[in-house]
Amino acid sequence: MAASTDFNFDNWEKRSLDRKKVYAQRLAKIDKKAALKKLPRLHEQAFEKVDCLSCARCCKNYSPRFKMPDIKRISKVLGMKETEMITTYLYMDEEGDYVVKSSPCPFLQADNTCQIYEDRPSDCARFPYTDEDVLFKRKNITLKNAEFCPAVYYVLEKLFE
Structure with a gap:
């Protein structure tokens, strides 16, 4: 800080x-x-x-919602099918939103930068x-x-x- x-x-x-x-x-x-x-x-x-x-x-502690446009965009960048990205990284929570399976976020790198920063979910951008x-x-x-x-x-x- x-x-x-x-x-x-x-x-x-x-x-x-x-x-x-x-x-x-x-x-x-x-x-x-x-x-x-x-x-x-x-x-x-x-x-x-x-x-x-x-x-x-x-x-490190929370997950954004991954909306379908986010999933489509990110899976393309990662070179994965959408279903593969979902099964690899996400699950649907009790509110019906896709969120990351684990904490910290799997796209968070060791230096606290984001592997998918330019294509991150809209929740992250906002x-x-x-x-x-x-x-x-x-x-x-x-x-x-x-x-x-x-x-x-x-x-x-x-x-x-």
């Missing part, structure tokens, strides 16, 4: 958990229009301070949703993401200052 002079990331995981209830209450009452105007700037600031390659917690309305429309995802992603923590803290 990059050093920051104006924001303290020390013990951010604990502070995020401690503030989960506060985040939930504030997200429920948020002025969506005003928040949408602030999110792009806060998202950009977060990623000036957070180095994903030094973290990769999302890839993660952590801190520059879009998903932040308050899907509050449970935001709260979960704040537990393991310092960028989400930063955006929530700054949004509610």
Whole structure:
């Protein structure tokens, strides 16, 4: 994580958990229009301070949804049939979504880069949703993401200052 002079990331995981209830209450009452105007700037600031390659917690512990367009595109890049990619790397979860079979993500490399970065699932490309309305429309995802992603923590803290 990059050093920051104006924001303290020390013990951010604990502070995020401690503030989960506060985040939930504030997200429920948020002025969506005003928040949408602030999110792009806060998202950009977060990623000036957070180095994903030094973290990769999302890839190490969770799975994106692999939608059929993602599966078609990635299997082509990997030189596999779609069914082969699914049986090799994915399973269908209880919500009916394809997700990776194992953690960390099988496409995460030792240096925390992604083997399929240019063709990654749309969920990965959009993660952590801190520059879009998903932040308050899907509050449970935001709260979960704040537990393991310092960028989400930063955006929530700054949004509610």
